[in-house]
Amino acid sequence: MKAIYLDNNATTQVAPEVLEAMLPFFHELYGNPSSMHTFGGQLGRKLRGAREQVAALLGASPDEIIFTSCGSESDNAAIRSALTSQPGKRHIVTSRVEHPAVKALCAQLVNEGYRVTELPVDGDGRLDMEQYRRSLTPDTAIVSLMWANNETGVIFPVEKAAEIARGRGITFHTDAVQAVGKIPINLSKTAIDMLSISGHKLHAPKGIGVLYVRKGTRFSPFLIGGHQEKGRRGGTENTPSIIGLGKACELAAQNMEAENTRVKQLRDKLENELLRLIPNSRVNGDRTNRLPNTSNISFEFVEGEAILLMMDEYGICASSGSACTSGSLQPSHVLRAMGIPFTMAHGSIRFSLSVYNTNEEIEFVIEKLPPIIETLRSLSPYWTAGEQCGTA
Amino acid sequence: MWDYTDKVKEHFLNPRNVGVVDDPDGIAEVGSIACGDALKFTFKLDENKRIQEAKFKTFGCASAIASASALTEMVKGMTIEEAEKVTNQDIARYLGGLPEEKMHCSVMGREALEAAIAHYKGIPEKEIEGQIVCECFGVTDREIERAIRENHLKTLDEVTNYTKAGGGCGNCHGAIQEILDRVRAEMEIAPTSKPKLSNIQKIRMIEETIEREIRPSLKHDGGDIELIDVVGNRVIVATRGACASCQASNMTLKNFVELKLRELVWPELVVEEDSQ
Numbered sequence: 001m002k003a004i005y006l007d008n009n010a011t012t013q014v015a016p017e018v019l020e021a022m023l024p025f026f027h028e029l030y031g032n033p034s035s036m037h038t039f040g041g042q043l044g045r046k047l048r049g050a051r052e053q054v055a056a057l058l059g060a061s062p063d064e065i066i067f068t069s070c071g072s073e074s075d076n077a078a079i080r081s082a083l084t085s086q087p088g089k090r091h092i093v094t095s096r097v098e099h100p101a102v103k104a105l106c107a108q109l110v111n112e113g114y115r116v117t118e119l120p121v122d123g124d125g126r127l128d129m130e131q132y133r134r135s136l137t138p139d140t141a142i143v144s145l146m147w148a149n150n151e152t153g154v155i156f157p158v159e160k161a162a163e164i165a166r167g168r169g170i171t172f173h174t175d176a177v178q179a180v181g182k183i184p185i186n187l188s189k190t191a192i193d194m195l196s197i198s199g200h201k202l203h204a205p206k207g208i209g210v211l212y213v214r215k216g217t218r219f220s221p222f223l224i225g226g227h228q229e230k231g232r233r234g235g236t237e238n239t240p241s242i243i244g245l246g247k248a249c250e251l252a253a254q255n256m257e258a259e260n261t262r263v264k265q266l267r268d269k270l271e272n273e274l275l276r277l278i279p280n281s282r283v284n285g286d287r288t289n290r291l292p293n294t295s296n297i298s299f300e301f302v303e304g305e306a307i308l309l310m311m312d313e314y315g316i317c318a319s320s321g322s323a324c325t326s327g328s329l330q331p332s333h334v335l336r337a338m339g340i341p342f343t344m345a346h347g348s349i350r351f352s353l354s355v356y357n358t359n360e361e362i363e364f365v366i367e368k369l370p371p372i373i374e375t376l377r378s379l380s381p382y383w384t385a386g387e388q389c390g391t392a
Numbered sequence: 393m394w395d396y397t398d399k400v401k402e403h404f405l406n407p408r409n410v411g412v413v414d415d416p417d418g419i420a421e422v423g424s425i426a427c428g429d430a431l432k433f434t435f436k437l438d439e440n441k442r443i444q445e446a447k448f449k450t451f452g453c454a455s456a457i458a459s460a461s462a463l464t465e466m467v468k469g470m471t472i473e474e475a476e477k478v479t480n481q482d483i484a485r486y487l488g489g490l491p492e493e494k495m496h497c498s499v500m501g502r503e504a505l506e507a508a509i510a511h512y513k514g515i516p517e518k519e520i521e522g523q524i525v526c527e528c529f530g531v532t533d534r535e536i537e538r539a540i541r542e543n544h545l546k547t548l549d550e551v552t553n554y555t556k557a558g559g560g561c562g563n564c565h566g567a568i569q570e571i572l573d574r575v576r577a578e579m580e581i582a583p584t585s586k587p588k589l590s591n592i593q594k595i596r597m598i599e600e601t602i603e604r605e606i607r608p609s610l611k612h613d614g615g616d617i618e619l620i621d622v623v624g625n626r627v628i629v630a631t632r633g634a635c636a637s638c639q640a641s642n643m644t645l646k647n648f649v650e651l652k653l654r655e656l657v658w659p660e661l662v663v664e665e666d667s668q
Contacts (some may be wrong), residue, residue: 035574380450
């Protein structure tokens with residue numbers, strides 16, 4: 001059975017061009033860029049090329065790019081660096097809907113004696129900018145706000161938030177793991193000091209990430225070791241993956257228009273048709289300020305894991321914010337922060353597309369999902385009640 | 393992804409006895425939509441007071457649906473006295489086992505059965521409820537204690553897996569630990585009241601238990617076990633038939649064979665598979 005992969009916010013396939021670019025670096029060009037001999041030393045030039053490709057996608061300068069092992073490492077490095085280099089400041093501002101790489105780190109920092117403000121979001125997953133402004137204090141060391149939410153695709157106004165932070169002399173970090181490659185970014189025109197990327201979310205392999213650090217930002221390394229990355233991140237360079245990420249960034253720039261036209265149209269078609277065909281369904285999150293590839297839909301009175309497993313019978317891959325899939329017995333922290341009612345939160349499904357999805361695939365899902373929801377509702381003790389009450 | 397048995401998947405994709413029995417003798421609704429799973433269970437008795445018809449409606453994940461479907465199949469033909477003896481272990485076993493984190497689905501099935509029987513007998517709900525310990529999921533001290541006793545739970549995580557208690561905000565962790573400590577202490581006193589067995593008595597009882605309680609269930613699925621040796625509290629068995637080639641046989645040995653032997657023969661027995 002062919003997989004219909006609509007889970008690209010979880011991970012993506014490595015683009016064929018990316019794989020092709022990487023292969024020589026496993027068996028021919030396997031040298032260590034730090035070596036004195038040409039066999040290794042020639043790798044340095046290749047890495048520079050990849051660094052330039054990444055910088056070009058971000059509107060950054062190549063020496064502002066630090067290669068890391070993943071998005072989580074980048075997030076940890078950014079926040080820890082801001083705290084270490086400003087030892088007098090003990091306050092962090094973030095949001096309630098961050099990825100665990102930021103959320104769990106902040107919980108740990110509370111244990112270490114830091115003060116953390118988690119900004120709430122409204123029912124559409126949006127920040128209140130006035131409240132954000134008020135949260136900043138002279139003691140605030142860093143603001144960390146995600147650019148786009150992994151579950152709902154809702155985009156935060158991070159450029160504006162970064163300007164406000166800069167005006168108060170506060171370091172601004174954004175986890176842009178879901179945004180990079182999907183929406184245009186030009187860091188040279190923003191006040192963002194640090195930004196995290198994960199390779200495998202944009203058709204590069206797993207195990208490679210980037211931390212952008214604006215020139216002039218004080219930086220204290222997270223991984224102490226050799227002189228690699230200009231002493232900002234120890235550890236021998238993951239050359240094949242760095243080359244792969246460079247290529248993936250180049251492709252992302254080329255595909256940016258398709259992402260925002262063709263992929264967006266497929267996403268909208270899927271979303272609008274499912275809403276039309278399935279009663280008591282709704283979209284979670286602000287539909288206007290949203291990634292072009294993501295749709296988070298709740299189907300009332302049914303449970304997400306059951307939906308996923310029934311879709312799995314057809315090879316359809318997606319995610320859910322239900323309790324049974326989170327492993328924590330409670331629905332996703334993002335949907336809870338948005339105040340999505342339990343009747344909806346447990347039945348939420350996230351579809352996330354990529355440029356590799358086709359119209360046929362989307363039509364197949366539109367055909368198969370409504371009967372699945374109907375079947376599960378026929379099992380649900382709440383469904384008849386729901387119809388009578390007419391709740392939506 | 394959860395590692396569900398084929399039987400769980402089969403009952404999830406083709407659930408038996410969906411709906412509500414007309415004019416039921418027993419009816420119960422447990423769980424809630426806020427908690428993420430809920431079960432409505434109804435049954436009707438025939439003229440011989442055996443369960444003629446049992447139906448369910450479930451809001452929940454695949455294992456919640458499969459557990460409810462299994463429950464309705466299991467209790468058909470039982471008398472009330474027989475149905476009262478059905479445990480969550482029986483439901484899990486019927487499905488070839490459930491992932492540890494999903495055992496609460498089997499507990500929900502047993503709770504629904506118990507509540508429906510109480511309804512049939514006219515026992516007011518309050519008498520079976522107890523005190524709420526976990527506010528997030530509305531779990532009572534009585535439910536927690538029962539899950540600990542029936543499933544020999546030892547840790548807080550296990551209590552959460554079986555009852556959901558403590559799986560939300562975590563404020564009740566201290567209270568659950570207190571119940572766990574108390575019940576474990578009571579359970580450990582109980583075995584010493586059992587007369588100490590001689591080796592011969594122990595082996596005889598193990599053989600009898602395998603023959604009467606264990607073999608019929610395994611044979612039902614085309615499997616079997618053979619007692620090879622008993623060394624102290626180590627019970628060495630060999631798997632036969634479908635069990636010999638079944639990847640889940642280790643789970644069956646631990647979750648079913650060992651539990652039964654501990655319950656019926658000696659609480660410290662450990663079942664091991666013959667490595668020959």
